[in-house]
Amino acid sequence: MSESPPESATLQEKTSEMQTVEIPSLSTLTSEASEESRNPRNWSPWKKRLLFIALMSSSILADGGMTWGATLIVDQALEWGISVDKSATSMNYGMLLQGIGGLIAIPLIEAYGRLPVWLWPQFITTFMVLGATLSNNYDTFTAFRSLQGLFGTVPQVVGLPIIHDMYDPKDWPHMINIWGTTFLVGPFLGPAIAGYIDAGSNWKVSFGILTLLYGLSTILIFIFGYETYFVKGQESQRNTRLQAIFGIKSHNLPVLPTVAYWTKTLLIYIFKFPLLLTGISTMVNFCWPIGITVTVSTFVAQPPYLFDTVESSSLRWAPIFGGLLGYAFGFWFNDWIYRTRQQTWHPEYRLHGVWFAIGTMACGLLTYGLTLHYHKHWIGLAFGWLMVVGGMISSTVSITAYALEKYPDQSTVVSAIINGWRTASGFSVGYFQPSWIVRNGFAAVFATQAAVVVTVLVLTITPVIVIEGRKARETATR
Template sequence: MEKPTLVDEMREMDETVNSSPAAMSPHLPDPELKNADPTDMNNPQNWSRTRKNLLFLALMGSSLLADGAMVWGGTLVTPQAMEWGVSVAHSATSMNYGILLQGFGGMFAVPLIEAYGRYPVWIWPQVITMFMVLGATLSHDWSTFTVFRSLQGLFGTVPQVIGLPIIHDMYSPEEWPRMVNIWGTTFMVGPFLGPAIAGYIGAGTNWRDSFGVLTALYGLSTFAVLAFGAETYYNPGKAPTSRVGAYFGVGNTKLPKGSTLWYWCKVMVLYVFKFPLLMTGLGILITFTWPIGITTTIDSFLHSPPYNFDTIEASSMRFAGVIGALCGWLVGYLFNGWVYKRYHANWWTEYRLHGVWVPLGSLTFGLLTYGLTMNFGKHWIGIAFGWIMVNIGMVAIIVAVTAYALEKYPEQSTVVSAILNMWRTCGGFAVGYFQPAWIARNGLGLVFGIQAIIVSVSVVLCIVPVLITQRRKSSVGAA
């Protein structure tokens, strides 16, 4: 008998997942949970409100640091460049590998979460990341600093993935949307709030003290995870795992470790190449490329003529990013509510994707405003306004795509979130390497104009095929 190929295995697994998602995923109601004792205090959903809130606050703290700490040095690249004798543009690339590895770190975490439980995959990367930040703080050359920052990105991204399963374990389905929205704001403000705080501290002392404060914040966050964190995977009828056992994933889940790891690795590969998720993921990659480029390179422009911002002024500019991100989240949230009310009688999941068109206009207009303001040396308010518009578009697009993907594949919410997070971080990895030379060659106005065209055309080419193919499938299914 011919041995089945990997493609055959994936097809069989796809049919299994689609036919019985509740049996394969901890995020849908498990048949065993229906018979669980509603008074069983081992069930995280029966924990006291205080215990839930403390654990959720610890999750919020580590999630805020995931992105916020990765771009913490964005406002400190100039003093670092002077100390290490490198160009400012080269100094800014110290974050790039860390941003890239954030995406892959989240992908690696998913199988471990399902095999060993939530708590060990949360606490140990948190501890490792704290020491990576300490290593970056004590570094005396650019290469060593970059290695530690890259490892910080790899391990520090876990809270961005583990939050969904923890929320699904700990809260009732009616509470999921509200808690996910609260938790999700950490990804909106973290990348802009972190560099602002870092710059304020660095302006009063130096970049090394600023990273020392970041190390202390990671220490405080780690203490909170140790004090208030717990394993939230619930095994009905099974005695709770000891605290020491929970640290090492012993008895946290009811599944065999080896086969579980292999199964979830295959699931990750399967979902990466699902057409709707692949196309929308590529759209996210392209959408995030240029805004992340702004986040990692804006200081080199603000510190140069004609603006000549000092560290405090450049750090304060980051609040334009915060305002834009929060406004983008609000736009996406309101659209998702409106579109469901408008079309719920004849609902089609792909209606969610229509939420990208208005934000795409905002993103395009913002890139043009940002680039042309700098190109002609106009007032810094034009830079701030352009950045706000860019972030409104970027965040509203990711909100629309995430809402679509989670509704399209509700049985694999953690996998879907990890995949979208991978595309998001991959988008901003390379731009820091080629954008400065591109601008030097062609000028700010032309470069950001081309970026606006690339975003507009690419998002249309990624989203429209999904709308067309899924509409055809829907029509065939209805027939």
């Protein structure tokens, strides 16, 4: 039987082992602490708040600036000698290019970072709005408005990745709710303010004020905007602020392969089952509310309403209140569903927020259409519009929160895809809805729209909840 080693020998071996353990040097600890301080999730609350305020200032102008002229179309039609219906189409190409601009921004954001692709298009958009302000005919005005849509859409794409970068996953739904409500209320707040200004001056002064708002937003981004893209240990995180603003020492080098990679990734994710179906549902969610936004001024300018510019602008407070109600429901629902399901949680639970929303939208479309059909009091228009927008915002918040939680590493791609589906529908409806109403009447058109909303959302959201939810449960049990 072998003898055990002496106790002193054992102590020597343990002491030797302890001596071989590497103790981090002071420089290493300092470097790690500096690394953590650069992580946006560790920034001070005020730094985050001020950046988020800058984000909201640009986000509310994305759609709010694009629909700014919706209450000015009658004055512009008279000045340019064209029909009111044609004057209303000056926004349509800009809406289409919002979606295209968002898709183009994706590879650039991933190659150069969030800040430069957020700041410089906003700067360019300011001059596009100035060009529209100085235009003297429909064609020139429409060209500048189209470019406004192309460059001005970036805040609607970059917002989601900024939220992803700065906040912990548990805070994502709440911050998406705030940010989403900001830019979704914009299409109604913008025309209201524009109409009030126009009533006391003219449409050029109104667009001049919009130019100043874009300039102010650009200044806020320049002062409070920071690069939020962060990967631990990546050299580009040590950029100076000036380098970050100009995209120097890009985050993902070399640039051309990065752009090619993210373009390919974007195409792949567009056709992923959950994003394809929720994208289609988003398109339908936005189609009819945006249709109301760009055409309502032509309806209420006619008998029996005969609204002037101030009255037409004031009517838009109804969808603004609807948007705030949609925000309140989205805030409550996302908190409630997580608390009640956290033991068996999977992202598809977020999508249950659309059921109440589509019912509200359908009832709102019916109320709005029947009020126009039977020439009832304008309160019916306001109440119907309120319900449509409230349902639109609460459902969009649920879909966006689901998409980010489903693909947390693809926040930029997810944001652009949702934005693309949303703006594509907004672009198209302004062309076919007026002739559709002339052919079939208000009641038939808006009843059909209500039926389409319910049918499409049931056919798109239900399969995602069932199929992806089953996959999540099977993964959890393995």
